[in-house]
Amino acid sequence: MPSILDFELFIVILSSVLLIVGAKLWQDGNHLVKNGKTATAVVFRNNFKTYLEGGSGLYYPVVRFLTDKQEWITEELSVGYNPKKREGAKLRVIYDPENPTEVEIHSILQLRILPLLFIVAGVAGMGLSSLEYLGITDIVK
Incomplete structure (x- = not known):
């Protein structure tokens, strides 16, 4: 039977992961917004990646575009979607001119919004686990 301490530790670990992922996404997005070219x-095409045993997963679009230096780049995006993006669909992308495969x-x-949501969820989880640890709130009974 899990204890309250196990739940608090789980929330702290999950919150830490959310904060780290959110900060990394924010940093990467900020770099692209400041330095990127559209x-x-x-x-x-779409690459399907499964994450659960039941076959659930996401489709990661592979896009092809022409840089401002007239180089063709074909790259898989780092974010997956469900349903998949239609092959042949046009998307507006932003890429790093120093490393055009970062797109x-x-x-x-x-x-902006997704990284901020990760950060807010991480901060909220840390706050909740701190309040629980200090005995200010009693969410887990």
Whole structure:
């Protein structure tokens, strides 16, 4: 039977992971927003990756675009989707001109809002576990 301490430790670990992932996504997105170039990409294919035994997973679009230096880049995006993106669909992407394989969909949701949600959830979890540890709140009974 799990104890309250196990639950608090789980929340601290989960919150830490959310904070780290959120900070990394924020840093990467900020770098692309400040230094990136935009391009129109075409979804070349979708790579399906399973994460659960039941076959659940996400489709990771592989996009192809032309850089400002007239180089063709074909790269899998780091964020998966379900349902998959339609092959041949055009997407606006942002890439790092120093490393054009670092590419993301040019979206305020992906570059700013999603990382911020991870950070907020991590901070909230840390706060909740701190209040629980200090005995200020009694969420786990």
